Amino acid sequence: MIRIDKAWLATAPLDMRAGTDTALARVVAVFGAAHPHHTYLFANKRANRMKVLLHDGIGIWLCARRLHQGRFVWAAPHGSGGASQHTISPA
Numbered sequence: 001m002i003r004i005d006k007a008w009l010a011t012a013p014l015d016m017r018a019g020t021d022t023a024l025a026r027v028v029a030v031f032g033a034a035h036p037h038h039t040y041l042f043a044n045k046r047a048n049r050m051k052v053l054l055h056d057g058i059g060i061w062l063c064a065r066r067l068h069q070g071r072f073v074w075a076a077p078h079g080s081g082g083a084s085q086h087t088i089s090p091a
Contacts, residue, residue: 013043
């Protein structure tokens, strides 16, 4: 079982052609590092595709999901002056 302590939603879209290195570079640019047991979620502009970058404490996983109908409903940023990222902590 992979433990996830925090999930971070990217509010700026990510090009879904991006691989692990590009997604990781975005995380490092915003947070300084990919933290163990954190996951980072990215969607494309049309919100019908999502990529998840997960640091499991040992390495990095990159997962992708595509919807054939509908789209992901992404949370709008709130709080500190329009920050480009925000967190959702598990209950």
